[in-house]
Amino acid sequence: MLEVENISAGYGNKDVLRDLSFVVGKNEIYILLGVNGAGKTTTFRVISGILPPSKGKVLVDGINLWTEPEKAKRKIGYLPEGERIYPDLSVYKNMLFFAKVYKVDKKRINELLRDFGLEKYRSAKAGNLSRGLRKRLALARALLHDPEILVLDEPFSNLDVPGVLSLREKIWEMLRRGKVVLFSTHILTELQHFEGVKCKVGVINDGELVLEEKLDSLLSWISNIEVTIATSEPYLTIKLLKNLGYEVSTDGGSSVVVRVSNCSIEIPKIIKRLVAEDIKVYQVKPKDMPLEKIFMRVSRKNDGSVSTTAKNVWP
Amino acid sequence: MQWDNIKSIVLKEYWTYVGSRKIISILFIMALYAVVIGINYIIGPEALTSYSRELAMKQISSSASAFGINPSDVEKMGDNAILLAAMVIQLPLTIAVFSYFATYNSILTSFLRERMLGTMEVLFSCPLDEREIIGGKILASATVGMTTWAFLFLMNTTGIETITMRSLGRVWIPIPEYIILSVLYPLSMIFLAIPVGLLISAGMGKWFGEQVGGLVGIIPLLFVAVLPRINVMDFFELVKVLVGASILTIFVLLKFLKIKRLSFITN
Numbered sequence A: 001m002l003e004v005e006n007i008s009a010g011y012g013n014k015d016v017l018r019d020l021s022f023v024v025g026k027n028e029i030y031i032l033l034g035v036n037g038a039g040k041t042t043t044f045r046v047i048s049g050i051l052p053p054s055k056g057k058v059l060v061d062g063i064n065l066w067t068e069p070e071k072a073k074r075k076i077g078y079l080p081e082g083e084r085i086y087p088d089l090s091v092y093k094n095m096l097f098f099a100k101v102y103k104v105d106k107k108r109i110n111e112l113l114r115d116f117g118l119e120k121y122r123s124a125k126a127g128n129l130s131r132g133l134r135k136r137l138a139l140a141r142a143l144l145h146d147p148e149i150l151v152l153d154e155p156f157s158n159l160d161v162p163g164v165l166s167l168r169e170k171i172w173e174m175l176r177r178g179k180v181v182l183f184s185t186h187i188l189t190e191l192q193h194f195e196g197v198k199c200k201v202g203v204i205n206d207g208e209l210v211l212e213e214k215l216d217s218l219l220s221w222i223s224n225i226e227v228t229i230a231t232s233e234p235y236l237t238i239k240l241l242k243n244l245g246y247e248v249s250t251d252g253g254s255s256v257v258v259r260v261s262n263c264s265i266e267i268p269k270i271i272k273r274l275v276a277e278d279i280k281v282y283q284v285k286p287k288d289m290p291l292e293k294i295f296m297r298v299s300r301k302n303d304g305s306v307s308t309t310a311k312n313v314w315p
Numbered sequence B: 001m002q003w004d005n006i007k008s009i010v011l012k013e014y015w016t017y018v019g020s021r022k023i024i025s026i027l028f029i030m031a032l033y034a035v036v037i038g039i040n041y042i043i044g045p046e047a048l049t050s051y052s053r054e055l056a057m058k059q060i061s062s063s064a065s066a067f068g069i070n071p072s073d074v075e076k077m078g079d080n081a082i083l084l085a086a087m088v089i090q091l092p093l094t095i096a097v098f099s100y101f102a103t104y105n106s107i108l109t110s111f112l113r114e115r116m117l118g119t120m121e122v123l124f125s126c127p128l129d130e131r132e133i134i135g136g137k138i139l140a141s142a143t144v145g146m147t148t149w150a151f152l153f154l155m156n157t158t159g160i161e162t163i164t165m166r167s168l169g170r171v172w173i174p175i176p177e178y179i180i181l182s183v184l185y186p187l188s189m190i191f192l193a194i195p196v197g198l199l200i201s202a203g204m205g206k207w208f209g210e211q212v213g214g215l216v217g218i219i220p221l222l223f224v225a226v227l228p229r230i231n232v233m234d235f236f237e238l239v240k241v242l243v244g245a246s247i248l249t250i251f252v253l254l255k256f257l258k259i260k261r262l263s264f265i266t267n
Helices: A040-047 A069-073 A091-101 A106-115 A131-143 A161-176 A188-194 A215-222 A234-243 A263-276 A290-299 B003-019 B021-047 B050-062 B071-077 B079-117 B119-125 B130-168 B176-203 B206-212 B215-229 B232-256
Strands: A002-010 A015-024 A028-033 A055-060 A076-079 A149-153 A180-184 A199-205 A208-214 A225-231 A247-250 A255-260 A281-286
Touching (some): A002 A040, A015 A040, A028 A040, A028 A161, A040 A149, A076 A131, A076 B119, A091 A106, A091 A131, A091 B003, A131 A161, A188 A215, A208 A215, A225 A234, A225 A263, A234 A247, A234 A263, A255 A263, B003 B079, B021 B130, B050 B071, B050 B079, B071 B130, B079 B130, B130 B176, B130 B232, B176 B232
Parallel strands (some): A028 A199, A076 A149, A149 A180
Antiparallel strands (some): A002 A055, A199 A208, A225 A255
């Protein structure tokens, strides 16, 4: 369990984070969202024991990170933004060094190299690897000591499809084993892959947590959206959907815009009905990205023109 | 402080020295430079004018014992006596300068690379004490300095022995002055390089390290400038004070130095 209590931190006299508090329990994911410079990386630096807070405390399974750092840090696996690996060392030695620091058996290195598809590169210099492979190495390093809490700063950026899939699999595996996972991302669609698990989303803006919500509630809110459907018979489609009681409009072309209250249930039904009426469906897509819209509304600078509290942001 | 953690840092530093072409090339250039200076000294007497040669021979004869030979040996040795004198008194100063640079460079580069790569951030997130990181880096840099010194010292001493064996048919017994200049003085420079390098690279901000880091390298040259003006035994006293002060500083830094964290946290 990770408890962040009223932390303030910064890089000089000015605090970048102000009174940040949140709790992440066992089997839970905490996803931190925020625009560049909002304070995501600083938050992760404080909870990984890198940057000392000017105020507040971080408790890792009840252990104060800044008064008993060595004990607490053994429970944390940290992946910084950027790979931060030793380019002159081989892949294996990059892992071996940290295995020695965490007193981990060498078998674990081989296991992780295999899991992340790095086995054939074990003797290669880490600096000669592609960016994606370097990222995989950094991830393997963060998981080396089987941490209780995994802190991942932008883990999905620069990863190829197999890398993303194995990372997601690792996150799921960690959750199954009762661990805590925190990550930041700017790929909002990534959130949907964690639907159904215990997951909280926090939006940080200008060093303050402006929104904290369960992912499932967030996704159910955004399921009330407008969907664009391109068909072979737009006028027939409009008539049919209106008969079904939907609010429908058209863009003048072959596309029809329909508002649904629960897209994951209603869209398959609509498509089935259209196909049954011999209408060809070419494309179905959301009219705009509701997550991005919401995210931008809460992430805008607090200059008085836009409210930054969660309650009056939702559609 | 856990010895195992220090050992891990030392090991990582060694792997970096071996893996990094830059560090290997710096060491190679330094070794090559030492060899070139050595060759220069070897062919040096041949380049002397007859007047200079006569003067040098006269000076060596009058203080032959300072070079570990008898006055009668000087005549037998001929030009080799000038070479021997250079290898006993002058080359050890070069050994000290190289040993200092090797150590200073290695500790400076070590922290600088961690800063450039952002890897110090990962070290900070590990269950490592700052003193273990510093201790590991000190040990690794001291080893580089010691290796450089051992390599150059053996090269110089072997050269002296070869010359005396060939010219006099006997082994040269090292004199206290030679031990002071080629062993104690270089070791004192290694001990001095550690706290200086540590303070500049880990204790000061990024700007200071980058701007002043190179300038501090002239410290051993100042000692070289002082040497001809004082007696060797007085110089020995100075070296003793230097070693004592440097070792004390290392312990003080190990105990109290805080790595300037913010200068190592990069975006």
